[in-house]
Amino acid sequence: MTQLLNAMHTCPACGLLCDDISSDAIARQQLSCGKAAKFYARSVKHPSAQIHGRAVTVREAVKAAATMLTQATSPLVAGSSTDVHGARALVDLSHATHASMTHLNASSTLRNMQVLQHRGWQTTTLTEVRNRADVILMIGTDVVSHNARFFERVVWVDEAMFTNAAQRKIIYLGGDDLNTKPGVSPDGHAPEVIACASAHLPEVVAALRALVLDKPVTGTQVAGVAVSTLKALADTLKAAKYATLVWVSKDLHYAHAELTIEHITETVVALNQKSRAMGLSMGGSDGDTSVNYAHTWLNGVIIDQPDWESHDVVVWVNSYSPDAMPPAGAAPVIVLGASDSAFATPPAVFIPVATPGLECDGQMFRVDGSVTLPLTAAKPDDLPSLREVVNQILTTLEQGALA
Amino acid sequence: MITVLKNAKVVDPAHGKDGVVQDIYIRDGRIVARPAANEKIDEVFDLNGKIVMAGAIDMHSHIGGGKVNIARMLLPEYQEMRRMQEPEAHICGPNCSHHATPNTTDTGMRYIEMGYTAAFEPAVLAVNARQAHMEMGDTPMIDKGGYAMLGNDDYLLRLLSQNADQKTINDYVAWTLHATQTIGIKVVNPGGISAFKFNERRQDLDQLHSYYNITPRRILQALSRAVNEVGIAKPLHVHCNNLGVAGNFQTTLDTMGASDGLPMHLTHIQFHSYGTEGDKKFSSAAANIAEAVNKNKHITVDVGQILFGQTVTASGDNMMQHLNAKVANPKKSVIMDIECDAGCGVVPFKYRDQNYVNALQWAIGLEVFLSVDDPWRIFLTTDHPNGAPFTSYPHLIRLLMDKTFRNDAFDKLNLDAQAMSNLKALEREYSLYEIAIMTRAAPAKLIGLRDRGHLGEGAAADITVYTEQADKEAMFAKPDLVFKDGQLVVKEGKVVKVVWGATHTVKPAFDLGIERDIKQYFDRYHTMQMHNFKISNDQIAEDGRNHVINHTQG
Numbered sequence: 001m002t003q004l005l006n007a008m009h010t011c012p013a014c015g016l017l018c019d020d021i022s023s024d025a026i027a028r029q030q031l032s033c034g035k036a037a038k039f040y041a042r043s044v045k046h047p048s049a050q051i052h053g054r055a056v057t058v059r060e061a062v063k064a065a066a067t068m069l070t071q072a073t074s075p076l077v078a079g080s081s082t083d084v085h086g087a088r089a090l091v092d093l094s095h096a097t098h099a100s101m102t103h104l105n106a107s108s109t110l111r112n113m114q115v116l117q118h119r120g121w122q123t124t125t126l127t128e129v130r131n132r133a134d135v136i137l138m139i140g141t142d143v144v145s146h147n148a149r150f151f152e153r154v155v156w157v158d159e160a161m162f163t164n165a166a167q168r169k170i171i172y173l174g175g176d177d178l179n180t181k182p183g184v185s186p187d188g189h190a191p192e193v194i195a196c197a198s199a200h201l202p203e204v205v206a207a208l209r210a211l212v213l214d215k216p217v218t219g220t221q222v223a224g225v226a227v228s229t230l231k232a233l234a235d236t237l238k239a240a241k242y243a244t245l246v247w248v249s250k251d252l253h254y255a256h257a258e259l260t261i262e263h264i265t266e267t268v269v270a271l272n273q274k275s276r277a278m279g280l281s282m283g284g285s286d287g288d289t290s291v292n293y294a295h296t297w298l299n300g301v302i303i304d305q306p307d308w309e310s311h312d313v314v315v316w317v318n319s320y321s322p323d324a325m326p327p328a329g330a331a332p333v334i335v336l337g338a339s340d341s342a343f344a345t346p347p348a349v350f351i352p353v354a355t356p357g358l359e360c361d362g363q364m365f366r367v368d369g370s371v372t373l374p375l376t377a378a379k380p381d382d383l384p385s386l387r388e389v390v391n392q393i394l395t396t397l398e399q400g401a402l403a
Numbered sequence: 404m405i406t407v408l409k410n411a412k413v414v415d416p417a418h419g420k421d422g423v424v425q426d427i428y429i430r431d432g433r434i435v436a437r438p439a440a441n442e443k444i445d446e447v448f449d450l451n452g453k454i455v456m457a458g459a460i461d462m463h464s465h466i467g468g469g470k471v472n473i474a475r476m477l478l479p480e481y482q483e484m485r486r487m488q489e490p491e492a493h494i495c496g497p498n499c500s501h502h503a504t505p506n507t508t509d510t511g512m513r514y515i516e517m518g519y520t521a522a523f524e525p526a527v528l529a530v531n532a533r534q535a536h537m538e539m540g541d542t543p544m545i546d547k548g549g550y551a552m553l554g555n556d557d558y559l560l561r562l563l564s565q566n567a568d569q570k571t572i573n574d575y576v577a578w579t580l581h582a583t584q585t586i587g588i589k590v591v592n593p594g595g596i597s598a599f600k601f602n603e604r605r606q607d608l609d610q611l612h613s614y615y616n617i618t619p620r621r622i623l624q625a626l627s628r629a630v631n632e633v634g635i636a637k638p639l640h641v642h643c644n645n646l647g648v649a650g651n652f653q654t655t656l657d658t659m660g661a662s663d664g665l666p667m668h669l670t671h672i673q674f675h676s677y678g679t680e681g682d683k684k685f686s687s688a689a690a691n692i693a694e695a696v697n698k699n700k701h702i703t704v705d706v707g708q709i710l711f712g713q714t715v716t717a718s719g720d721n722m723m724q725h726l727n728a729k730v731a732n733p734k735k736s737v738i739m740d741i742e743c744d745a746g747c748g749v750v751p752f753k754y755r756d757q758n759y760v761n762a763l764q765w766a767i768g769l770e771v772f773l774s775v776d777d778p779w780r781i782f783l784t785t786d787h788p789n790g791a792p793f794t795s796y797p798h799l800i801r802l803l804m805d806k807t808f809r810n811d812a813f814d815k816l817n818l819d820a821q822a823m824s825n826l827k828a829l830e831r832e833y834s835l836y837e838i839a840i841m842t843r844a845a846p847a848k849l850i851g852l853r854d855r856g857h858l859g860e861g862a863a864a865d866i867t868v869y870t871e872q873a874d875k876e877a878m879f880a881k882p883d884l885v886f887k888d889g890q891l892v893v894k895e896g897k898v899v900k901v902v903w904g905a906t907h908t909v910k911p912a913f914d915l916g917i918e919r920d921i922k923q924y925f926d927r928y929h930t931m932q933m934h935n936f937k938i939s940n941d942q943i944a945e946d947g948r949n950h951v952i953n954h955t956q957g
Contacts, residue, residue: 008932019932084537085946117479120728120735120749126930127530127742131557132600159927161557161743162601162614242600272725276602278740296475297467297538300506363533363942370469370741372533373935374942387946 009378012083012320012357013039015284015367016126016147026378033148042322044359044381045339046352053346062389065334065349066396068313075099076311076331080303081286081320082386083362083375087294089390090317096394099315101295102306104324105288108249112281113292113302114258121265124244124278125368130154131161135169135240137233139264140201141248142178146283147367151182163241171233173208174201175251194233196225199254205263208234212270237267243277250283284367286320287356293365316347317386319355336389339381354383405430405438406446406889408866411455414835416844417857421836424452429864432889436860450868453883456839457856458520458865462846463640463670463705464787466510466547467524467538469531470717470747473737474788475504477749478715480733503714503788507541511904513794515544515893518867518882521855521907522793524549525589525640525670526719529556530744532583533938539906540949544892546865547949548850548907550640551583552719554590554622555597557743558924563625564615569632570914576629577913578921582937584951586850586909587637588630589670591719592644593619596746599722606644606722608657619644620661627662633911636851636954638666638703643675646723650679652688659699668849671707671786672696673768681823685760687767690825693774696781703849704775705782708768708799709761710791715751717789724748743928754791762820766813772803773829778840779848797880803833804875835871851954852907864889903948910953 009026010019013035021036031037049061056064069075077094080087080103094101103109115121129136136155143150157165170183170191176198183191196204200223207222211234217227237243245264252260264279271277295303308314308330315334318324322338325347333347338355356362357375360383365372406429413420413427428435438444465471475481481504505513514522527535527549539547553559553576562572576588594617595606601614608619627639643658645651655675659667669675672692680686696702713732718724721738727750728736736750754761768790775781783800787793802809810827833841847856854863868884885893892900918933925933940951 008934010935017931019935088541088946113476116476116737118735120477120731120737122725122738124740125742127744127928128600128740130930131743131928153930161928241602272738276600292476293472293534294537297472297507298541300475300504300509301479302476363537363945365534370528370531370534370739371931372531372537373931374533 009376010357010364010373011036011039012287012364012375013285014147015282015289016149016153017364017366017373018149018153019373023378035148039358040378042340042358044379044383047339049352050346050350052348058351058384061349061351062392062396065351066393066400068332068334068348069097069393070397070400072097072313074311075313075315076306077101077315078306078326079104079316079318079324080291081318081324082291083287083356083364084290084294084372085362086317086319086356086386087287087291088298089387091295091298092394093315093390096397100304100311102304103288103291104286104321105250106303106306108253108283109288109292109303110305111249111252111258112261115261115265119262119266121279122268122272124280125370126154126366128278129244129280130157132163132242133168133244134163135171135236135243136246137171137173137237137243138246139173139205140175140198140260141246141251141282142172142175142180142182143246143248143282144179144182146248146250146285150282156186169236171236173233174198174204194225194229196223198252200224201252202260204230205260209263209267209270212237212267237271237277238275241276243271244280245277246280246282248283249281280368282367287364289365289367289369293369319353319386336386339383351389352383353386353389354381359383360385404445405442407444407448408455408868409447409449410452411450411868412452413858414454414456414839415858416836416840418859427455427858427866429886429889432864434858434860434862434864448884454835454869454871455858456518456867456869457843457858457862458867458885458887459518459842460846460852460856461514461519461522461784461793462782462850463525463784464522464793465524465526465717465789466522466542466787467507468527468535470526470719470749471504472534472538473747473749474715474717475506477735477737478504478751481713481715502794503792507538508543511542511544512898515885515887515898516896517794517796517880518869518885519545520865520885520887521546521548523547523586523850526591527551527583527585528719528741528745528747529553529579529583530742530936532585533942536584536906536938536943540943540946543901543903544887544898546904546907548586549583550587550589550637551579551585552589552591552745553579554593554626555595555745557597558921560594560597560612560615560617563617563621569625569628571917572625573629573632574913574917575921576626577633577911578917580635580908581910584906584908584938584943586907586954587635587640588626589640589642590622590626591642591745592646592722593622595619595644595722596719599725599746600740604722604726608644608654608661623658623661624663627665627667631665633913635909635911637849638668640668640670642670642720645675646718646720647674647727649677649685652676652678652691655692656695659695659702662701664701666701666703668703668705670705671784671789672704673707673709673764673771673790676767676771683759683819685763686823687763687770689767689770689774693771696775697777703780703782705784706768706771707784707786707790708772709754709764710785710795710798711754711756711761711765712791713753714788714791715749717747717749719745719747721746721748724750756815757817759817759819762816763823765816766820766824766826769802769809770824770826770829773831778837779845781841782846783841797876800838800879801874801876804838806830806832851909853954905950905952906943908951908953
C-alpha cells in the first residue's frame with residue numbers, strides 16, 4: 001500500500017501541481033504534458049561546486065559566497081525558483097545579509113498583487129471550478145500554454161457534483177495565438193471564441209464590465225468586437241449558476257495590464273451582487289506562489305520588485321529553470337542552483353542543490369493558493385538541499401562576524 | 404538541571420490557589436516536587452512575592468493559514484500602522500502595536516512578551532491545514548494547535564443528506580482530526596458557506612439548505628455528537644449563523660439548544676448578541692445571552708471583544724463577509740470559495756468609538772464579560788484580529804478589572820450608544836484569580852491540555868511572573884519573567900532566548916474503513932489525491948523546529 005502511494009509524485013513544473021504522476025510513467029517517459037516530460041527528463045548530475053567556472057569544494061564555494069555577501073552593500077536574492085522550504089531558507093539568508101528578495105516571476109506575480117492591494121478580489125479554487133462551473137470565460141489566455149492539463153483535470157472531467165461537466169460553456173475572450181482546441185467538449189461542442197488582440201483587451205474588458213453593471217455602452221463596436229457580442233456575453237455570465245472568469249497574469253504583459261485584471265475581478269464583484277461568479281488566476285511556475293506566500297508570512301509583506309541596478313551581489317536560485325540566469329551585466333552572481341544548470345558565462349560562485357520534487361522532497365503551493373501539496377523525490381539523490389547550503393553560508397557569515 | 408522560583412505568590416485556579424506564597428521547582432521542563440536536600444539547585448530566582456501564573460493560553464486567535472496570509476498581502480499599509488497614534492477611547496499601552504497582521508515571528512514574540520505560551524488557530528480549513536501548520540511552525544516561542552473546520556464541506560453535507568449513521572460521521576470527524584493534525588472541530592455558519600456557493604445570502608438555523616435539504620441545526624447535532632462520541636476534550640467550536648446581523652441573538656439562543664445538551668462552545672459571542680431595539684434597530688442583547696449562558700451549563704463562550712482602531716476581519720464565513728465587504732475600511736476585501744471544503748472572507752475594518760454600532764459592539768462585549776457568572780465558561784478573546792489584535796489583551800484585562808477605567812472609556816463613546824447600554828450599571832471587577840481562570844486554567848481544561856494552564860507537579864513549566872500593579876494593563880503587558888518548558892525566555896518584557904514550541908493534536912481511534920469512501924470521493928470529485936491531503940508528523944517537524952504533542956484522551 002505504502003509503496004503504491006509513494007509511487008505517485010506531484011509535478012512542480014507548473015502551478016497546477018498534478019499529483020498523479022506515477023514512477024512508472026516517469027521511467028517510461030510517458031507523460032502527456034510537455035512541461036512535466038521536460039521536468040522529469042532532467043537527469044541528476046553531480047557537478048562540483050565552482051568559483052568562476054573552476055571546480056572547488058563546497059566548503060570553498062560557501063566561503064567565497066559568504067565573503068562576497070559580507071563585502072556587498074546591497075545584495076539581492078533572486079530567481080528564487082524553489083519550494084516552501086527553499087523559500088524559508090532564502091528569507092533567512094535575506095535577513096542575515098539585509099538583502100531584498102524577489103522571484104523569477106516577480107513581474108507577473110506583482111501585477112496580480114497590485115490588483116489585490118488596490119481592491120481585493122473574489123476568487124475560487126480548482127475543485128470548486130471542477131464541480132460547479134457551468135460557464136468558464138478565459139480572458140486573454142488559453143490557460144493550456146501554462147497549465148497543459150487544465151481541461152483534463154478540471155473541466156472535461158467524468159463527474160462533477162453540481163453541474164454537467166460535458167455541457168459547460170467555454171468562452172475565450174481575446175488573446176494572441178491561442179490554442180482553443182482543448183476547449184472543445186468531449187462530445188465535440190466547439191467553444192465560443194471572441195477574437196481580439198491582447199493589446200485591445202483593456203477596452204474590451206472595460207466594456208464587458210460596464211455591460212455587466214448595466215451601464216450604457218454607446219457605439220456598435222469596441223476595438224473590433226461587436227457590442228452585441230459583449231452584451232450577450234454579459235447576459236451569459238449573469239445567467240450562469242457559477243461563472244468562472246480565468247486570467248493568467250503572464251499573458252497580460254502590456255503596460256498597466258493590472259487595470260485589465262482589475263476590470264476582470266471587478267466584473268466578478270458586480271456579478272456576485274445577484275448571481276454567483278468567481279475569478280481564477282492560473283499559470284504559475286518556479287514555485288512563485290510558494291515563495292510569495294512564505295515571504296509574506298515570514299516578513300509580513302509580499303516579495304520585492306527586482307531592481308538589478310541597485311544591487312552589488314545577486315544570489316540566484318534556479319531549481320525549476322536550470323537555464324535561467326539574471327539579466328546580462330547584472331552584479332556578480334552566486335548560483336545556488338540546479339545540478340544541471342547551464343551557464344553561458346560561469347557565475348562567480350556555483351553550488352549545486354537538490355531540486356524539490358526531483359532530487360529531494362518538499363512542499364509547494366498550487367496556483368490557486370489554498371492548496372499545498374507535498375513533493376516527493378522522483379529521482380532521489382544526496383545533493384544538499386538549498387536549506388543545507390544556506391545554513392552553511394549563514395554559519396560562515398556568523399563565524400566571519402565573530403572573527 | 405533544577406531551577407527554583409522562590410517566594411512565588413501563586414495564582415493557580417486549577418489547584419484553588421489564590422496568592423499562596425511558595426517555591427516552585429523546575430526540572431527538565433516540568434514542575435516537580437521539592438527535590439531532596441542533597442540535590443543540587445542550579446538556578447534560583449527569588450521572586451519576593453511577585454505574582455506567578457501558568458503561561459496564558461489563547462484558545463481562539465487567527466495566527467496561521469490562508470486567511471491571515473491573505474490579510475497580510477491585502478494590507479501592506481498595516482506595516483506602517485504601528486507608528487501611528489491611535490486616537491479615540493482605546494488607550495494603548497506600549498505593547499499594543501495595533502498591528503493587525505503581524506508576521507509569524509512577530510506573532511510569537513508579541514505573545515510570549517505578554518506571558519502567553521500557547522495560541523490556537525480556530526479556523527483551519529481542512530484542505531488548507533498544511534499551510535496553517537507551515538505558518539504555525541514558523542511562529543516561535545509558543546505552542547500552537549488548530550481546530551479543523553467542518554460543516555460546510557460537501558463530504559459531510561452529502562453524508563447528512565443521505566442520512567448516514569452517526570458512526571460514519573464520527574469516523575469522518577476522527578479521520579479529519581488525524582489528517583489535519585488538529586485538536587478540535589469548528590463549524591462556521593453551519594451550512595451557510597456552502598449555501599452561498601448556491602447563491603443563497605442567508606442561512607438560518609432551521610432553514611433547509613437549498614441543495615442538501617438539511618438544516619444547520621442538523622449539522623450542529625451531528626458534529627457535536629461526533630466530537631463527544633469520539634471522545635476528545637474540546638467541545639464543538641461553533642461560529643453561529645447570522646454573524647453580525649441585528650437581531651441575531653435569537654439565532655444564538657436557539658443554537659444553544661441544537662446540541663441536545665451536549666457540550667458546545669459558541670465563539671466570538673459578542674458578534675452574535677445583537678438585538679433590533681431602538682431608533683437605529685441595533686441594540687444590545689448581552690443580557691439575554693448572558694442569562695442563557697448562565698442557565699445552560701453545557702455551553703461555553705469566548706467573547707471576541709472589539710477595541711477601537713484599525714484592524715482586519717478574517718473569517719471562514721464568506722457568506723456574511725460578502726455582505727460586510729460593503730463597509731470595508733479601507734475599501735477592499737477578499738472573498739473566496741475553497742475546494743468544496745469551505746470559504747473565506749477577509750475584510751478590513753476600522754472600529755470607531757463615535758460610530759453608534761461600533762461603540763455599542765464594544766459595550767456589548769464587556770456586558771457579556773461582566774454578566775456571565777462563571778469564569779470557567781467564558782474566555783478572554785478579541786477573535787484576533789477580527790475584534791482587535793491580540794496585543795490589546797492587557798488593555799482588555801484592565802477594562803475588566805478596573806471599573807473606573809472602564810467607565811471613563813465608556814464616557815467617550817457615541818452618546819446614542821451610551822444611552823443604549825447598561826454597562827455602567829455593571830459594577831463587577833474581575834479579580835486576578837478570575838483572570839487566571841479565563842486565560843489559563845479554563846482554556847487548558849476546555850482544550851484538553853492536562854499538563855498546561857496550571858502549576859501543579861508534572862505540569863509543563865510554562866510560567867509567567869508579574870509584578871502586581873494598580874495599572875493592570877501595564878502589569879499584563881510586560882511580565883518580569885516568562886518560562887517556556889522550563890527555559891527562561893523573557894526577562895523584563897524582552898525575549899532573551901528563542902524557542903519554537905510544539906503543535907498540540909488529538910488522534911482519537913476510528914474505523915479505518917471510512918478511508919475507502921473518502922478516497923473514492925477524492926478520486927471522483929477532487930483535484931488532489933487523498934493521501935496528499937493528509938499531513939504527517941514528519942511534515943510538521945520539517946525544517947527541524949516544530950514537533951507534534953498528541954493528547955491521548957481517556
